[in-house]
Amino acid sequence: xxxxxxxxxxxxxxxxxxxxxxxxxxxxxxxxxxxxxxxxxxxxxxxxxxxxxxxxxxxxxxxxxxxxxxxxxxxxxxxxxxxxxxxxxxxxxxxxxxxxxxxxxxxxxxxxxxxxxxxxxxxxxxxxxxxxxxxxxxxxxxxxxxxxxxxxxxxxxxxxxxxxxxxxxxxxxxxxxxxxxxxxxxxxxxxxxxxxxxxxxxxxxxxxxxxxxxxxxxxxxxxxxxxxxxxxxxxxxxxxxxxxxxxxxxxxxxxxxxxxxxxxxxxxxxxxxxxxxxxxxxxxx
Amino acid sequence: xxxxxxxxxxxxxxxxxxxxxxxxxxxxxxxxxxxxxxxxxxxxxxxxxxxxxxxxxxxxxxxxxxxxxxxxxxxxxxxxxxxxxxxxxxxxxxxxxxxxxxxxxxxxxxxxxxxxxxxxxxxxxxxxxxxxxxxxxxxxxxxxxxxxxxxxxxxxxxxxxxxxxxxxxxxxxxxxxxxxxxxxxxxxxxxxxxxxxxxxxxxxxxxxxxxxxxxxxxxxxxxxxxxxxxxxxxxxxxxxxxxxxxxxxxxx
Amino acid sequence: xxxxxxxxxxxxxxxxxxxxxxxxxxxxxxxxxxxxxxxxxxxxxxxxxxxxxxxxxxxxxxxxxxxxxxxxxxxxxxxxxxxxxxxxxxxxxxxxxxxxxxxxxxxxxxxxxxxxxxxxxxxxxxxxxxxxxxxxxxxxxxxxxxxxxxxxxxxxxxxxxxxxxxxxxxxxxxxxxxxxxxxxxxxxxxxxxxxxxxxxxxxxxxxxxxxxxxxxxxxxxxxx
Numbered sequence: 001x002x003x004x005x006x007x008x009x010x011x012x013x014x015x016x017x018x019x020x021x022x023x024x025x026x027x028x029x030x031x032x033x034x035x036x037x038x039x040x041x042x043x044x045x046x047x048x049x050x051x052x053x054x055x056x057x058x059x060x061x062x063x064x065x066x067x068x069x070x071x072x073x074x075x076x077x078x079x080x081x082x083x084x085x086x087x088x089x090x091x092x093x094x095x096x097x098x099x100x101x102x103x104x105x106x107x108x109x110x111x112x113x114x115x116x117x118x119x120x121x122x123x124x125x126x127x128x129x130x131x132x133x134x135x136x137x138x139x140x141x142x143x144x145x146x147x148x149x150x151x152x153x154x155x156x157x158x159x160x161x162x163x164x165x166x167x168x169x170x171x172x173x174x175x176x177x178x179x180x181x182x183x184x185x186x187x188x189x190x191x192x193x194x195x196x197x198x199x200x201x202x203x204x205x206x207x208x209x210x211x212x213x214x215x216x217x218x219x220x221x222x223x224x225x226x227x228x229x230x231x232x233x234x235x236x237x238x239x240x241x242x243x244x245x246x247x248x249x250x251x252x253x254x255x256x257x258x259x260x261x262x263x264x265x266x267x268x269x270x271x272x273x274x275x276x277x278x279x280x281x282x283x284x285x
Numbered sequence: 286x287x288x289x290x291x292x293x294x295x296x297x298x299x300x301x302x303x304x305x306x307x308x309x310x311x312x313x314x315x316x317x318x319x320x321x322x323x324x325x326x327x328x329x330x331x332x333x334x335x336x337x338x339x340x341x342x343x344x345x346x347x348x349x350x351x352x353x354x355x356x357x358x359x360x361x362x363x364x365x366x367x368x369x370x371x372x373x374x375x376x377x378x379x380x381x382x383x384x385x386x387x388x389x390x391x392x393x394x395x396x397x398x399x400x401x402x403x404x405x406x407x408x409x410x411x412x413x414x415x416x417x418x419x420x421x422x423x424x425x426x427x428x429x430x431x432x433x434x435x436x437x438x439x440x441x442x443x444x445x446x447x448x449x450x451x452x453x454x455x456x457x458x459x460x461x462x463x464x465x466x467x468x469x470x471x472x473x474x475x476x477x478x479x480x481x482x483x484x485x486x487x488x489x490x491x492x493x494x495x496x497x498x499x500x501x502x503x504x505x506x507x508x509x510x511x512x513x514x515x516x517x518x519x520x521x522x523x524x525x526x527x528x529x530x531x532x533x534x535x536x537x
Numbered sequence: 538x539x540x541x542x543x544x545x546x547x548x549x550x551x552x553x554x555x556x557x558x559x560x561x562x563x564x565x566x567x568x569x570x571x572x573x574x575x576x577x578x579x580x581x582x583x584x585x586x587x588x589x590x591x592x593x594x595x596x597x598x599x600x601x602x603x604x605x606x607x608x609x610x611x612x613x614x615x616x617x618x619x620x621x622x623x624x625x626x627x628x629x630x631x632x633x634x635x636x637x638x639x640x641x642x643x644x645x646x647x648x649x650x651x652x653x654x655x656x657x658x659x660x661x662x663x664x665x666x667x668x669x670x671x672x673x674x675x676x677x678x679x680x681x682x683x684x685x686x687x688x689x690x691x692x693x694x695x696x697x698x699x700x701x702x703x704x705x706x707x708x709x710x711x712x713x714x715x716x717x718x719x720x721x722x723x724x725x726x727x728x729x730x731x732x733x734x735x736x737x738x739x740x741x742x743x744x745x746x747x748x749x750x751x752x753x754x755x756x757x758x759x760x761x
Contacts, residue, residue, distance in 0.1 A: 095344075096344075163381075165377065165379060165381040166381060166383055166384070168339070168342070168377065168381070169377065169381045169382075169383065169443070169446075170383070170393075171339070171342065171370065172337060172339055172370055172374065172375040172377075173370065173371070173374065173393060173394050173397060173446070173447070173450055174367040174368065174369075174370040174371030174394070174397065174398075174450060175367065175397050176367055179397060183393075183397075184383055187385075188384060492613065493611055496613075520613050520614060520617075521614060521617065521618065521752055522614065522615075522618070522751070522752025522753065523614055528614075529614050529615060532613040532614045533612065533613050533614050533615060533616045534541060534542040534545065534613070535541055535542065536541065
């Protein structure tokens, strides 16, 4: 009896271990493949020179990198204040009514809507209805609507993780609700909120489908001057090179772009981890 | 009988439909330590949380009756709850310093009430850390995170944090139940030291603690105040059979 | 009331039983020593001396157990009063034993059976004292304090008998014809004096019992 239980425990642990290794292996495989195939084209010129429309081997992908960074900054600027405020409202102020529960469930579900749907939504609302045309602004707003549910959910979770004890202590000191949120809850939840946001953002930056519809272009001369310009972005560039470009080295350049895209997203994830680590260290110093 | 700082009149309290406190009336003497004892679930914590209206946080809580703090009804609409809580501070069962530095914890109250002068804050922090006997232990590094202190130190820090708000009354909800005997003794000594400035109401499971520290004791049972009187009388010759059974440990 | 703190309850019960036993022993000593005195019976007197050891042992044992219970069980309210009361009562009970031994020793100093003029009063004193002690023991056992003040007032009866013996002694000493009985009357006076003290200690025990049961002293302006 006892032995049977021990054996079963061993089997289950082994299975779990295999599953973990398997998922790690997939990631490593992809990254390796992309790096080995693509790293050869990545050099200083590739990163810092503009795309040459006629011959992609003569230039770099500078506009696409900058376009993606612009997108990132734009999304950050839009989603952080809205997302965090919404999370604070939902978690701290909204009474527990049917309406608030419906809103919460809707937000959770929005996070699961396919990205192309957001693209179509952006096309209808930002491009046509608000008449922003296909532009950087439209793309920022579209990707922001896609990221918001993610950020709200992540922020709400980190707000929930702030122990009730702290709020109670602050309120018992005679702090108002807002003072408590501002001085105690937000500083506590902020690292979690920022990490969640950066992860949501990095997911958005990898998206191709929505931005095709609302403003990304394969080629534009120079960097965008205003939010109403079209722009280039890494994932879309990669997509075109990989599927539609005629150049003989297009496939290799696509992989080179992929290396840069992975690097950008990797840097962002690392930043998120560093922020979390920094705060955690401070918390238990 | 000394002057009363808090007067409770016919207090009833429900959570949803469950009646937690039943027609309670008692007066709390200023500059004395009043302890509240009783078995788990008798409503003692709920009772002291009513005194600073912390039960407002519970949406299903319904209250009838009056509580007068310095002759003002704390349930009247004109009362500023934050002001009441500043005057009637609370120390909780589990030490709950904010995850900030020791300095920021003590400075929390003064900052909240608008003190910005750094020198003033420094001297306040020192004063109250000294008051709770923590200064010598932490003066080397006030920027240390409060959560790195031991449980007993954390609880004393929480008391310092409450005292820094200069309350008139301090409610203590089983403040020593998570602490070792030495930390407990330190806090009990501290209570005697500050009671001339701050009226203390302490809820405790530990009857010996109630007997040691308080001048008045109230015995709660199933939401009722069974007996209330001088601690010396309650623990040597309680008037009520139920009190006697509880105090002598004959209560299942 | 549910059963709880079983160890504590058992300890308390043992302590009470030991105390009752000690009281019973000293009661026997009072009886024996008095009868040894009035009958001029030296064998009985020696038995009393032997019994005193048992009383002393019980005294030490009860004191020690009482302190142990105080330290380990933290008794409160009536339990606390019971233990502290017992700790005081046993001192009085121990004195009962000592006075009995004194009286037994006085027997050996007698040269003949003391005259009825003394023994009649001495026996009365003993009888009253024993009644007081019996009643007090009963009250301690069943926990009803009502009759205690009556019992305490019985001490006056013992005192009266003692005054009679004083008077008789004075009469003897003053009477030139009865000079040869000086010795006997002095010893009888001493024995009576011891019995008078015994009754005092018994009323102390009664007062202490009242405190155990009621949590306050009986009457006012008590001096012990």
